[in-house]
Amino acid sequence: MTQWFFLHVDRRGSIVIALLVAIAVLVPLSNLLLPVTSPLHVPTYLVSLIGKYLTYAMLAVALDLVWGFCGILSLGHGAFFALGGYAMGMYLMRQIGPRGVYADPVLPDFMVFLNWKELPWFWYGFDSFWFAALMVVLVPGVLAFGFGWLAFRSRVTGVYLSIITQALTYALLLAFFRNDMGFGGNNGLTDFKDILGFNIQAGSTRSVLFAATALFLALAVFVTSFIVRSKLGKVLVGVRDAESRMRFLGYRVDRYKLLVWTISAMMAGIAGALYVPQVGIINPSEFEPANSIEAVIWVAVGGRGTIIGPIIGAVLVNFGKTYFTAAFPEIWLFALGALFIVVTLFLPKGILGLYGMWKGKRADRAARKKDVAPPPVAAVSGRSPIPEPQAAE
Amino acid sequence: MQFIRLLSALVLMLGIFHHTVEAHAQTVDEATLRPLVQALAGDNFDDTTKAISDLVRTGDTRVSALLNALGAGDLYVSKADKSVFLGKREGTDYVATDPVTGAKLAPVPRSAAEKIKVNNRLRREIAAAIGGLTLMSENAGERRSAAEAILKTRDPESIPLLDQAIAAEKDPGIKALMSQAKAAAILNSDVPDAEKIAAITEVSAGNGRDALGLLTPLEGAEGPVGEAARSAISSINSELAVWNAVQNIVYGLSLGSVLLLAAIGLAITFGVMGVINMAHGEMVMIGAYTTFVVQQVIRATAPGIFDYSLLIALPAAFLVSGGVGVLIERSVIRFLYGRPLETLLATWGISLVLQQAIRSWFGASNVQVGNPSWMAGSFELGLLTLTWSRLWIIVFALSVFAILQLVLKKTMLGLRMRAVTQNRRMASSMGIRTPWVDALTFGLGSGIAGIAGVALSQIDNVSPNLGQGYIIDSFMVVVFGGVGNLWGTLVGAMSLGIANKFLEPFAGAVLGKILVLVLIILFIQKRPRGLFALKGRAIEA
Numbered sequence: 056m057t058q059w060f061f062l063h064v065d066r067r068g069s070i071v072i073a074l075l076v077a078i079a080v081l082v083p084l085s086n087l088l089l090p091v092t093s094p095l096h097v098p099t100y101l102v103s104l105i106g107k108y109l110t111y112a113m114l115a116v117a118l119d120l121v122w123g124f125c126g127i128l129s130l131g132h133g134a135f136f137a138l139g140g141y142a143m144g145m146y147l148m149r150q151i152g153p154r155g156v157y158a159d160p161v162l163p164d165f166m167v168f169l170n171w172k173e174l175p176w177f178w179y180g181f182d183s184f185w186f187a188a189l190m191v192v193l194v195p196g197v198l199a200f201g202f203g204w205l206a207f208r209s210r211v212t213g214v215y216l217s218i219i220t221q222a223l224t225y226a227l228l229l230a231f232f233r234n235d236m237g238f239g240g241n242n243g244l245t246d247f248k249d250i251l252g253f254n255i256q257a258g259s260t261r262s263v264l265f266a267a268t269a270l271f272l273a274l275a276v277f278v279t280s281f282i283v284r285s286k287l288g289k290v291l292v293g294v295r296d297a298e299s300r301m302r303f304l305g306y307r308v309d310r311y312k313l314l315v316w317t318i319s320a321m322m323a324g325i326a327g328a329l330y331v332p333q334v335g336i337i338n339p340s341e342f343e344p345a346n347s348i349e350a351v352i353w354v355a356v357g358g359r360g361t362i363i364g365p366i367i368g369a370v371l372v373n374f375g376k377t378y379f380t381a382a383f384p385e386i387w388l389f390a391l392g393a394l395f396i397v398v399t400l401f402l403p404k405g406i407l408g409l410y411g412m413w414k415g416k417r418a419d420r421a422a423r424k425k426d427v428a429p430p431p432v433a434a435v436s437g438r439s440p441i442p443e444p445q446a447a448e
Numbered sequence: 449m450q451f452i453r454l455l456s457a458l459v460l461m462l463g464i465f466h467h468t469v470e471a472h473a474q475t476v477d478e479a480t481l482r483p484l485v486q487a488l489a490g491d492n493f494d495d496t497t498k499a500i501s502d503l504v505r506t507g508d509t510r511v512s513a514l515l516n517a518l519g520a521g522d523l524y525v526s527k528a529d530k531s532v533f534l535g536k537r538e539g540t541d542y543v544a545t546d547p548v549t550g551a552k553l554a555p556v557p558r559s560a561a562e563k564i565k566v567n568n569r570l571r572r573e574i575a576a577a578i579g580g581l582t583l584m585s586e587n588a589g590e591r592r593s594a595a596e597a598i599l600k601t602r603d604p605e606s607i608p609l610l611d612q613a614i615a616a617e618k619d620p621g622i623k624a625l626m627s628q629a630k631a632a633a634i635l636n637s638d639v640p641d642a643e644k645i646a647a648i649t650e651v652s653a654g655n656g657r658d659a660l661g662l663l664t665p666l667e668g669a670e671g672p673v674g675e676a677a678r679s680a681i682s683s684i685n686s687e688l689a690v691w692n693a694v695q696n697i698v699y700g701l702s703l704g705s706v707l708l709l710a711a712i713g714l715a716i717t718f719g720v721m722g723v724i725n726m727a728h729g730e731m732v733m734i735g736a737y738t739t740f741v742v743q744q745v746i747r748a749t750a751p752g753i754f755d756y757s758l759l760i761a762l763p764a765a766f767l768v769s770g771g772v773g774v775l776i777e778r779s780v781i782r783f784l785y786g787r788p789l790e791t792l793l794a795t796w797g798i799s800l801v802l803q804q805a806i807r808s809w810f811g812a813s814n815v816q817v818g819n820p821s822w823m824a825g826s827f828e829l830g831l832l833t834l835t836w837s838r839l840w841i842i843v844f845a846l847s848v849f850a851i852l853q854l855v856l857k858k859t860m861l862g863l864r865m866r867a868v869t870q871n872r873r874m875a876s877s878m879g880i881r882t883p884w885v886d887a888l889t890f891g892l893g894s895g896i897a898g899i900a901g902v903a904l905s906q907i908d909n910v911s912p913n914l915g916q917g918y919i920i921d922s923f924m925v926v927v928f929g930g931v932g933n934l935w936g937t938l939v940g941a942m943s944l945g946i947a948n949k950f951l952e953p954f955a956g957a958v959l960g961k962i963l964v965l966v967l968i969i970l971f972i973q974k975r976p977r978g979l980f981a982l983k984g985r986a987i988e989a
Contacts, residue, residue: 128789202969209973214724214788218923219969225920226965229958344920348796355793388804395797399790400783 068280071363072273079269083262099258103333104377106265108370110330113272115353115365117322120279122351123359124288125315126295128213131220132323133347134227135195137337139324141231142194144244144337145178146187147255151248164246165239175237184251191328192321199320200313207309207316212298221344228342243338250332261333268329272366275322279362282315291315352391355398358405367406478548481508485547488518489525489532489564496564497573504577504609512581514547519574523547524561535561576603583613583626592622598629604637635663645676652680660684695832696949702838704945705845706907708938709900710918711925712852715937717893718926720869721886723781724792727799728922729915730806731894734772735765735901736910737806740815755820758902765898772802773894777887785886799915807912817905837906844903848896849938855892856934865889924968930978940979944968 157167180186234240357368379387487499524535535542544553582594617623631650739761856862867875929940951960
């Protein structure tokens with residue numbers, strides 16, 4: 056078992072997984088058991104906040120899987136995230152039952168408000184958690200499969216693909232804003248009461264949700280690691296770096312892309328499903344193209360083509376966002392915009408790349424001191440260096 | 449009373465009689481009119497109604513003012529001698545005027561007079577009667593509005609009046625309108641079928657939508673009338689369908705022009721440089737804000753030339769947006785050539801910075817950009833009502849397109865740009881300074897976005913988010929039309945605009961837009977490089 060694990064996860068990955076499992080245990084424990092006065096106590100709001108960051112991190116990992124390792128820049132991953140979130144939100148809405156404002160035993164409040172007489176067919180089954188959990192994975196997965204099947208088969212690549220993924224999330228944004236869609240329109244789904252019978256506001260529930268998020272993130276890291284280190288991963292990197300060459304070598308590039316694209320979308324869906332109960336609302340603004348692009352910058356800041364980079368990037372950028380939007384709201388967009396520019400211009404490999412560069416320089420200096428040949432450049436950023444840019448189209 | 453009559457007769461003879469009524473239209477003398485006016489104060493409403501129609505039948509022009517007063521509740525009857533007078537409250541008295549002659553009477557105490565009561569039915573009668581009277585008015589506008597009023601009420605009572613009026617009418621437009629009104633009234637009455645059928649023919653020759661409203665109640669009628677109505681309705685419906693299609697096309701063209709304006713600059717930068725400029729929408733926004741600043745300056749210094757503010761704003765917006773574009777190209781984008789995905793992210797960052805910058809300077813809310821007078825108002829084309837701004841934007845977009853084509857085809861810069869688009873390395877080998885061409889191209893594309901901003905400031909809210917609303921649509925246009933070909937952009941923009949407008953009635957505005965997006969996503973599968981793809985090896989790099 057251990058052997059099998061270490062076969063598929065490198066040292067960094069193992070450390071991250073261990074860390075995530077540790078905080079999955081420790082943070083809830085500290086929140087629930089330690090007295091409020093203790094310096095090690097983690098207040099409930101912080102548990103939810105970090106939990107939110109971790110779901111973002113999971114979205115970033117999913118995005119990195121397709122962008123960092125397969126070269127598909129998706130500007131619409133937020134759509135899969137939001138769809139997973141809506142699936143979870145629908146379950147939570149059905150759990151409210153007769154406790155809503157209009158006290159209708161079946162219909163959610165917004166449907167009563169819109170004068171709907173019965174539950175639309177696509178809401179059937181969402182009173183069961185397991186059905187909803189299945190949908191969390193299935194809906195983004197099927198959408199991604201259909202979309203990817205069309206796109207990859209006809210070799211839509213590069214910026215064209217990015218633009219149509221953006222169009223996809225934009226179309227969904229418009230659709231979910233409509234009241235007739237039956238997803239709560241502008242206001243989305245909110246006022247959740249409980250999940251699996253536990254009060255969603257309670258500290259203990261929040262702690263469990265947090266632990267689940269951390270564990271799922273660990274799982275996502277493992278799965279990504281597994282894929283990347285398998286033969287499949289080698290093919291993906293090949294597709295990223297020289298798609299035509301891989302095709303000429305006889306690989307069915309579209310199938311590889313489709314597989315990893317669908318897995319990534321499902322991962323994003325799970326992230327969204329974990330996000331909704333911790334934030335307490337899901338509305339169409341989650342489909343905003345800007346959100347998806349922001350997720351891309353998390354990956355870029357952390358370092359794409361690495362597994363822990365996106366996690367670092369997502370947590371750092373979102374921490375910055377929380378801080379700036381509260382302290383200097385007018386500066387936040389300047390800072391975010393500058394981040395986009397600086398990272399693409401000066402940090403193409405993100406923070407991890409910076410760290411790798413620093414380590415490489417140090418090794419270089421040490422080597423020069425000892426008068427030994429410096430290590431090959433490719434070793435600098437770990438396993439998968441990001442290739443030099445190809446010629447312009 | 450006797451005395452007063454004598455007095456008024458004297459006044460008349462002295463020729464100092466002032467009244468709004470034109471004297472020559474007084475077809476009946478006072479003696480005929482007086483008892484009729486007196487009858488208005490009848491015992492019940494039916495008497496009053498009869499008095500009204502009697503009054504109208506005289507055709508006297510004073511009647512109109514009288515009936516107006518009656519409707520407004522200004523006619524009183526004195527308790528003492530039951531005489532009717534026009535009263536105006538002043539303190540405890542009524543200032544009285546004679547209703548027929550208009551002469552001033554002695555003030556009547558309020559307790560000594562009683563108002564002639566009117567109910568809603570009477571008010572309708574009065575309104576119809578006045579409508580009939582003004583049919584004969586000297587003022588063409590009044591006659592027209594009277595005919596229109598009858599067209600709406602379709603009162604059969606007004607048919608004889610209309611006949612009179614039609615016989616007297618000189619203006620062919622108003623005459624046609626009156627015949628329409630008469631036909632409408634006939635359809636609403638119990639005349640024999642033959643007349644009704646003639647009326648149906650008459651009605652269906654007029655404005656389609658109004659005619660439909662008149663004929664629909666007859667649709668279910670039995671016999672030849674119903675048949676005639678049904679066939680008229682179906683012919684009107686098919687005519688309306690044609691006009692609807694025309695309207696969709698015109699509206700679609702104007703939406704397409706907006707898309708064209710927003711996308712054309714993008715097409716240049718994307719086509720020539722392979723650069724995805726996510727900040728393109730912000731260039732449009734900067735153009736719109738330039739318009740705002742120019743208008744503010746004009747308002748402050750020379751309000752007289754406000755109508756020309758857009759003409760001044762055009763070059764200003766071109767320069768400002770183009771300048772910002774060159775600055776962006778020199779400072780960021782040139783380091784990212786050959787890395788389209790990174791360029792996309794960096795320009796997104798730039799767009800965030802620009803939005804926030806504008807928000808900090810001008811505030812987050814909309815700024816007010818005025819319309820010059822020649823943009824306001826509308827005109828009619830067949831059954832369509834088009835606003836001038838809609839027309840102007842089509843003209844404007846097409847002229848920008850034409851000018852751009854000229855620049856690309858006839859100038860040195862255009863030649864170089866095309867060379868770089870087709871084969872960058874070969875162009876470079878031939879001595880073209882490609883970095884310089886890149887900077888100018890980016891400037892040109894951004895400048896055109898600025899010009900688009902001037903146009904959009906006239907039809908959209910000018911806020912820091914202005915650009916965001918257009919960026920995805922513009923991308924769709926470029927991707928749909930094909931990169932590196934302006935004709936593709938033109939066709940793409942117009943077909944997306946028209947498709948949007950044709951889908952709207954069936955699917956609603958939002959769903960229509962979603963459908964268009966889905967269609968484009970599907971279309972890309974079939975033709976991954978757009979409608980008008982450049983062919984050749986250079987593209988497959």
